[in-house]
Amino acid sequence: xxxxxxxxPSLWLSFSISFHLCMDWMSTFRYAEDPARMxxxxxxxxxxxxxxxxxxEEYRLNESGNIxxxxxxxxxxxxxxxxxxxxxxxxxxxxxxxxxxxDNKASVRAISxxxxxxxxxxxxxxxxxxxxxxxxxxxxxxxxxxxxxxxLLLI
Numbered sequence: 001x002x003x004x005x006x007x008x009p010s011l012w013l014s015f016s017i018s019f020h021l022c023m024d025w026m027s028t029f030r031y032a033e034d035p036a037r038m039x040x041x042x043x044x045x046x047x048x049x050x051x052x053x054x055x056x057e058e059y060r061l062n063e064s065g066n067i068x069x070x071x072x073x074x075x076x077x078x079x080x081x082x083x084x085x086x087x088x089x090x091x092x093x094x095x096x097x098x099x100x101x102x103d104n105k106a107s108v109r110a111i112s113x114x115x116x117x118x119x120x121x122x123x124x125x126x127x128x129x130x131x132x133x134x135x136x137x138x139x140x141x142x143x144x145x146x147x148x149x150x151x152l153l154l155i
Contacts, residue, residue, distance in 0.1 A: 035097070035099070038096060038097040039097055039100065041096045041097065042092075042093045042096040042097040042100050043063065045089055045092035045093050045096065046062065046063060046089065048089075048092065051085055051088045051089050051092060052085050052089065053081075053085070054080070054081030054082075054085060055077075055080070055081050055082035055085045055086070056082070059073065059077055059082050060082070060085075060086070061086050061089055061090075061111065063102060063103055064102060064103040064104055065102025065103055065104035065105075065106040065111060065126055066104065066126060067086070067111070067114065067115065067118065067124040067126065068124075069082075069118060069124045071122040071123075074118065074119065074122040074124075077118075077119070078118075078119035083115065083119065086115060087112075087115075090108050090111060090112055093108055094108045102126075104126060104127070104130065105130055106126050106129065106130045107130075110126065110129040110130045111126060111129075113129045114126045114128070114129045117129070
């Protein structure tokens with residue numbers, strides 16, 4: 001005959017469910033990719049020959065986050081391959097690493113807003129669409145430890 005636990009069945013069930021939920025939730029952080037590695041992958045989008053093929057090099061968005069489109073070239077940029085290829089580049093970057101920041105601290109969204117405004121008003125000044133406030137990030141491992149501690153309290 002097996003020894004019976006001294007805890008009631010409902011307490012064991014509660015413990016078991018809490019333990020499994022915590023372990024499932026914690027396992028999601030185990031497979032999160034390193035942000036530095038994701039950044040490196042996103043940089044590969046700039047060299048993808050399938051993305052930039054028809055836009056002149058001088059008008060392409062680069063890692064610095066600048067779009068060098070003079071006002072007299074706006075129509076050519078916005079109505080030619082440059083606009084579509086730049087949007088493909090931004091989608092590529094965003095799909096790999098949504099938190100990507102260019103060298104000028106512009107986000108993918110800020111660059112998209114700049115392009116939209118640039119095609120409307122011939123002004124491709126990215127600085128107008130970037131926030132001057134520094135971005136504070138907390139790594140997922142920090143949250144993992146908090147959740148792990150909470151799970152230990154449940155147990």
